[in-house]
Amino acid sequence: xxxxxxxxxxxxxxxxxxxxxxxxxxxxxxxxxxxxxxxxxxxxxxxxxxxxxxxxxxxxxxxxxxxxxxxxxxxxxxxxxxxxxxxxxxxxxxxxxxxxxxxxxxxxxxxxxxxxxxxxxxxxxxxxxxxxxxxxxxxxxxxxxxxxxxxxxxxxxxxxxxxxxxxxxxxxxxxxxxxxxxxxxxxxxxxxxxxxxxxxxxxxxx
Numbered sequence: 001x002x003x004x005x006x007x008x009x010x011x012x013x014x015x016x017x018x019x020x021x022x023x024x025x026x027x028x029x030x031x032x033x034x035x036x037x038x039x040x041x042x043x044x045x046x047x048x049x050x051x052x053x054x055x056x057x058x059x060x061x062x063x064x065x066x067x068x069x070x071x072x073x074x075x076x077x078x079x080x081x082x083x084x085x086x087x088x089x090x091x092x093x094x095x096x097x098x099x100x101x102x103x104x105x106x107x108x109x110x111x112x113x114x115x116x117x118x119x120x121x122x123x124x125x126x127x128x129x130x131x132x133x134x135x136x137x138x139x140x141x142x143x144x145x146x147x148x149x150x151x152x153x154x155x156x157x158x159x160x161x162x163x164x165x166x167x168x169x170x171x172x173x174x175x176x177x178x179x180x181x182x183x184x185x186x187x188x189x190x191x192x193x194x195x196x197x198x199x200x201x202x203x204x205x206x
Contacts, residue, residue, distance in 0.1 A: 014047040023054050024203035027082055032148045036084060037132045045139030046098035049152050050182035052202060053083035058090045059103050064167035071117055072170055076177040076184035078125050079159040081201045082151030083179070088134070088144035090182045100134055102142025107131075120171075121160040126150055151199070159187065159195040 020049055022039050040047045040054075050056060055073065060066055070085075077083040088103040110129055118124045129147040152159065161176045171177065177189040178195055187195055 006017050014049075016047060016049050019049050020051055020053070020203045023049065023084065024081075024201050027036060027053060027148075028201070028204065030148070034087040034130055034132050035154065036136050036146055036173050037086065037134060037144055040086070041089075041100060041134060044100045044135055044139070045099060046086075048096055048098060050095075052075070052181065053081050053165040055085050055182065056091065056098055057085055057087045058101060059087060060107055065170060067113075067116065068168060068170035070113070071120055071166065072169075072177055072184055074117060074125060074127060074147075075160060075162075075171075076179045077149040078152050079177060079187075079195055080097035080151075080179040081199055085105060085147040085149065086144060087147070089144065090177070092156075100136045100142065101142070102134070102136060103145050105131070105143060107145045108147070120162055120164065120166065122163055123160050125160075151201075154198050156196065159192070 013127060019039055023036065026036050026039070040049055046056060051065050062072065071087060087107055090101045092099045093095070107127075108129055110127065112125060114124055117127075126149060127149050129145060132144045132146055134142055134144050159176050161177065162171050163172055164174060165172050175183050176195070176196060178187050178191070179185070
């Protein structure tokens with residue numbers, strides 16, 4: 001496994017702590033641009049910074065189950081701190097090696113996806129996205145897709161929950177999901193209450 005030094009810099013040069021802080025700053029500003037991809041990609045390789053606010057996806061299959069998994073991701077980010085999904089990056093070695101591979105044009109139909117999310121949670125989450133030009137490790141030009149997921153407003157309302165089961169029971173009616181580290185996790189017990197309280201971004205607190 002890749003090791004970190006005491007400052008958080010990986011032995012390949014990535015300073016994951018500083019990158020996560022920068023991503024958090026970009027998100028608070030509502031940045032949806034090449035700058036976000038530039039913060040995590042160098043020479044066709046992406047930094048291992050999957051976290052509560054950021055995740056990679058290799059692509060998106062055209063299937064109900066794949067769509068349900070994407071909706072679960074979006075709802076988990078929304079209930080927590082908001083964040084980004086960057087499509088076109090493959091996890092080659094678990095948690096340590098992420099390679100730029102690119103995605104097809106027109107990967108997502110945002111309006112259709114917003115409508116499907118509303119169908120499942122009763123709320124129109126204002127996601128946004130943009131195609132970004134990048135290069136893989138062979139310096140060949142390719143397209144990435146950056147999806148911005150806002151943070152649920154801190155107005156005392158409970159976290160959003162699913163109104164019905166998803167395809168393949170990827171999620172079930174009445175379940176609530178949130179981000180824990182780099183995973184989408186069902187909220188239970190005290191965590192459900194905590195999600196209704198103020199949720200300061202963990203990478204902006206110091």
